Amino acid sequence: MAELTYRDAITLGLAQELAHDPTVVFIGEDVAGAGGVFKATPGLLEKFGPKRVRDAPISEQAILGAAMGAAMTGLRPIAEIMFSDFLAVCWDIVANEIAKSRYMTDGQMAFPLVIRTANGAGSRFGAQHSQSVENWAMMIPGIKVVAPSTAEDAIGLLAAAVRDPDPVLFFEHKSIYPMKFEVPDRAGDIVDELGTAKIVREGTDVTVVALALMVPRALEAAEQLAAEGIDVEVIDVRSLVPLDTNCILKSVAKTSRLYTVEENPRLCGWGAEVASIVAEEAFWDLDGPIERITTPHVPLPSAANLEDATIPSVERIVETIRKTANA
């Protein structure tokens, strides 16, 4: 086992895939020479050369268009959109072009590409550099959506995304970049599977389903609640599309209670879909209402205390579960 930050894991994952397949190419703004604004891509240019690791202008439509055109003609591009908020300026390429072109052409084309992007709050950047937009992506038929919460998952799911024949939107969380994790010593050979959730803490009383930064928070909340006698099972969803509903439904059958912890704003957040599935298919397993712990339906404020109070905190998770788990 080696200790690795999530940021270093991303670099390692990219290097692993660039080494694994000579058709893998990586582009974005400031990703090559500068090594990325989050320093998640240093050394790749030096290691793989300017033909495969290439800087692009501030032109998100051009970047994703290039990735799409390259994917349909035989390359496996990884394109970085620096902040996930910037997806809004190239959403046409994502939602109208990449997601739909295989379907519209009756399967004539495939788009083996990955869009990596830094998502989420915690950096005090304000409402245009801190959003959690995974729910935007989830509602578009034709793109897979992944958001790892640990270093090992970052490598393994990135590899799975790059090797997948379909387009994948890969959300990295800005606040997890500096966190350290144990990673097995299998550098160069860590490959996970899309569409699989993971039970990261087993429990018997309630099920908490979380994503990305909300996973470590849910785990911490679970520890606190354990001290109070509430045994929490925590599921890291990891992949919104495809969605591992079996894992969630099985857990709910065991615990009879479901909480989602979502950083995206309330309306049409990913947890709404999870709640709807559980309500439809596991209603008689439930002992109480499903509860969604989300960012309220507001843009994100910038000041530290405001931002902290806006996205779901360990305290909010603990309080919500404590109030209702035994009710």
Added chain:
Amino acid sequence: MTTMPSYEDYGKHAPVFPAAVDTANADHPIAPEVRMRLYEIQQQVRLFEKRAYDLFLKGLVKGTSHLSLGQEAIAAGFGAAMRTDDWTFATYRGHAHTIARGVPLTPIMAELLGRANGLMGGKGGSMHLTSVEHGVMGSYAIIGAHLCVANGAAWTAQFNDTGQVAVAFFGDGTTNIGAFHEAVNFAKVWNLPTVFVCENNLYMEYTPISDVVPVTNPAADRAGAYGLESIVIDGNDADAVYIAASTALAKARAGDGPSLIEARTYRHHGHSRADPGKYRPQEEIDAWMERDPIPMYHQRLLQLGVGEHELTAVAQQVAAAVQTATDEATNGALPSLDAIYTDVWADGGWKWRN
């Protein structure tokens, strides 16, 4: 200072007339068989589009459709100049560019009619014609996007050093959208083998392009900003288009980067089936109908010694092919409802959960 046009001025703007035919193009040493191919493609597009229009009027073609009647010479010039492994990226006005790459007429017509024997099995429709095996890498209905996508294909060609070129066709209105500027700049700074072809038919949908761009030539006058040569050609002269296309394709293949070509032309009809095109001054329409690319090219071939009977034979052959396509399309089965759930993913399915 600009003044706002009044209501009464709608459709009364100054007409824009076509340039005189450049007779020197007839002297250009284009191979006779290439010229016959240019003629054939133009006839194919003309007769196909006329038939498509008739089928709208009969209610057989649903949705919308954007015809290239009057703009045939551009598709023909590029279609004849491109290598079979080059890539075409078209807009929603893409029937012509699909035909020009040699895609059979039946699946195109059947796609317009929403039939199972359509080019995309009825899942794309008029605005999304695609035939990867013919290098037609899609028709895109959101203005500007496909210029960026074409760069990606060009990038693959550059990466693999294959000498292939990506050609993106678009209208004059596209020169005002951000994706156009992003794509042209990107192609130049990456030195990509992309050829951008602006079909300037003088109208951004229903609005004169001169009302919405501050320069005379919407594409060519912007070329300088991206370090590109300013090129305006007669889009109604298939020879002029073929010459410009050959030059730009050769440049791209040689690794000398992208080109931006503005081809002046004119729609014989409105923007789409819903549009009678009444916003255009009559004397302008008359002048451009006089410069119809097909009779002009017919005359040129006669001057160059091609027999009238040869040209008649081409036209008859094309008419027969269009009739066959019409019959095969109208007799085509409706798509199976199973098609709704195919090919969201590369495994052929649509599954989003277990």
